[in-house]
Amino acid sequence: MTIQEAHHHALHVLGQRRPQLARTEAHSLARLLLDNTVHLSHAHLQFPERALSEAEAQHLAGALEEAACGRPLPYILQRREFWNLEFFVDERVLIPRPETELLVEAVLSRIEEVPSPQLADLGTGSGCIAISLAHARLDARVFATDASSGALQVAALNAQTLGVEERVSLIGGDVTHWSAPLLPAASGALHAIASNPPYIAGDEITQLQTEIVDYEPHSALNGGADGLDCYRALATQIKVLLAPQGFLALELGAGQFAKVRALFEAQGWCVEAPLIDFGGIERVLVARPA
Numbered sequence: 001m002t003i004q005e006a007h008h009h010a011l012h013v014l015g016q017r018r019p020q021l022a023r024t025e026a027h028s029l030a031r032l033l034l035d036n037t038v039h040l041s042h043a044h045l046q047f048p049e050r051a052l053s054e055a056e057a058q059h060l061a062g063a064l065e066e067a068a069c070g071r072p073l074p075y076i077l078q079r080r081e082f083w084n085l086e087f088f089v090d091e092r093v094l095i096p097r098p099e100t101e102l103l104v105e106a107v108l109s110r111i112e113e114v115p116s117p118q119l120a121d122l123g124t125g126s127g128c129i130a131i132s133l134a135h136a137r138l139d140a141r142v143f144a145t146d147a148s149s150g151a152l153q154v155a156a157l158n159a160q161t162l163g164v165e166e167r168v169s170l171i172g173g174d175v176t177h178w179s180a181p182l183l184p185a186a187s188g189a190l191h192a193i194a195s196n197p198p199y200i201a202g203d204e205i206t207q208l209q210t211e212i213v214d215y216e217p218h219s220a221l222n223g224g225a226d227g228l229d230c231y232r233a234l235a236t237q238i239k240v241l242l243a244p245q246g247f248l249a250l251e252l253g254a255g256q257f258a259k260v261r262a263l264f265e266a267q268g269w270c271v272e273a274p275l276i277d278f279g280g281i282e283r284v285l286v287a288r289p290a
């Protein structure tokens with residue numbers, strides 16, 4: 001089979017098995033699966049007549065079957081770009097989302113004048129936030145927690161691959177208490193805390209796209225009955241970790257800003273105006289102890 005034939009075949013299979021995919025999405029998925037198989041970019045345009053080897057044909061068939069079943073592409077490829085860095089991902093962690101880069105930006109822009117900042121990322125997942133911060137600020141030390149041991153394994157692999165393992169301390173989280181694991185190491189010491197906690201309302205999870213519901217870890221999504229449980233816990237539990245002038249930057253779900261601001265203000269935090277993402281959503285809340 002040539003690359004061009006393989007591309008047509010992949011498009012046909014995706015069209016049959018995932019009819020809900022827009023044509024452009026199916027096209028892009030077929031191309032990326034094929035490019036990943038032959039380790040070439042835009043292979044169907046550049047080398048349409050090149051034949052696939054037996055091993056490549058088998059690899060493509062396996063990847064295509066996974067994609068046809070709805071497995072998200074980053075899990076199939078086992079990688080996802082975030083902050084211009086390549087992260088290993090699998091089903092132990094949430095796939096990093098582009099809007100989360102706004103959270104990294106929010107932290108970095110507010111610590112420009114802080115020498116050797118001490119930072120934390122609570123609920124680190126793949127480590128994308130903690131590692132991006134450490135990568136961008138070579139003088140920073142970052143504490144990263146997660147309640148999932150599988151996530152910590154993935155974050156450790158990424159910290160090592162991306163060369164920041166000596167400045168990123170990975171610490172087992174506590175599902176009931178966001179600051180407890182950090183109290184011995186970082187009490188009153190953090191210049192900034194970032195967190196993208198689970199924030200989907202429990203009964204809304206099943207309404208998400210099947211790719212998310214069937215493959216991404218529910219412990220990374222489920223924010224309790226109204227989606228706000230983690231924000232309630234963070235508002236009451238983590239002030240003790242902040243240094244004087246320290247701040248918290250939180251990712252939010254669509255439509256949550258007003259409610260989360262009220263929760264934080266009720267617990268004695270001063271909340272800045274929201275940061276808006278490229279989709280027009282109030283995506284990041286920044287707060288300091290009042």
Ligand SMILES: C[S@@+](CC[C@H](N)C(=O)[O-])C[C@H]1O[C@@H](n2cnc3c(N)ncnc32)[C@H](O)[C@@H]1O
Nearest residue numbers: 096123124125146147148173174175196197220
């Ligand atoms: C929405 S995911 C975010 C992952 C990653 N930071 C990102 O932005 O892609 C939330 C993460 O928080 C973790 N988590 C949930 N409750 C936690 C807790 N109490 N302490 C630490 N981590 C927690 C989950 O295991 C999950 O990895």
